[in-house]
Amino acid sequence: MQGVTVVDHPLVQHKLTLMRDKTTSTAGFRTLLREIATLLCYEVTRDIELETIDIETPMGPMTAPIIKGKKLVFASILRAGNGLLDGMLDLVPAARVAHIGLYRDHETLEPVEYYFKAPADLENRLVIVVDPMLATGNSAIAAVERLKERGANKVRFLCLLSAPEGLRKFTAAHPDVPIFTAAIDSHLNDIGYIVPGLGDAGDRMFGTK
Numbered sequence: 001m002q003g004v005t006v007v008d009h010p011l012v013q014h015k016l017t018l019m020r021d022k023t024t025s026t027a028g029f030r031t032l033l034r035e036i037a038t039l040l041c042y043e044v045t046r047d048i049e050l051e052t053i054d055i056e057t058p059m060g061p062m063t064a065p066i067i068k069g070k071k072l073v074f075a076s077i078l079r080a081g082n083g084l085l086d087g088m089l090d091l092v093p094a095a096r097v098a099h100i101g102l103y104r105d106h107e108t109l110e111p112v113e114y115y116f117k118a119p120a121d122l123e124n125r126l127v128i129v130v131d132p133m134l135a136t137g138n139s140a141i142a143a144v145e146r147l148k149e150r151g152a153n154k155v156r157f158l159c160l161l162s163a164p165e166g167l168r169k170f171t172a173a174h175p176d177v178p179i180f181t182a183a184i185d186s187h188l189n190d191i192g193y194i195v196p197g198l199g200d201a202g203d204r205m206f207g208t209k
């Protein structure tokens with residue numbers, strides 16, 4: 001699918017299988033999520049722009065690459081998005097973090113916003129929106145809309161699992177936003193859960209079921 005990268009690295013696929021397994025404990029799920037987030041972060045940042053600076057190594061001067069521009073922003077869709085942050089921040093500790101509070105209305109499956117906090121100068125930064133599950137796509141679409149309204153113009157979306165329905169809807173709404181996912185599953189069930197999926201990502205990482 002255009003604009004969608006499936007991260008098929010064996011470590012990602014292995015960890016994802018362990019996360020899907022319903023016998024995996026909350027602690028195990030959380031650890032795996034942190035690890036897989038680091039690997040996904042590596043892929044989503046693979047082509048970010050570099051510039052060169054002059055430095056001195058103990059052996060002498062050299063011109064060496066560093067990441068160009070202002071610090072990245074990781075924008076977490078609450079609450080499950082937070083589970084991806086630690087692993088990503090392990091890799092990019094200086095990143096800024098935005099939080100977007102959107103819950104799914106269980107009747108309509110539409111997103112309702114209850115919180116938004118992001119760095120002021122989004123227009124100068126690459127914003128990576130994170131949510132483990134791209135299911136209906138409604139929350140992801142709404143989150144990116146809010147970020148664009150506040151100036152974001154370079155946005156990527158990172159998730160663990162996605163459903164074909166959500167991918168189609170998201171790419172139609174935001175064709176300029178590349179998606180990175182570890183897997184595209186079969187379909188959504190009638191209450192908007194991904195099948196076979198891994199269940200409710202928030203409940204599994206926070207032990208709330």
Ligand code: URA
Pocket residue numbers: 080133135192193194195197198199200201202
């Ligand atoms: N959110 C989840 O946590 N799981 C799904 O399958 C769909 C949305």
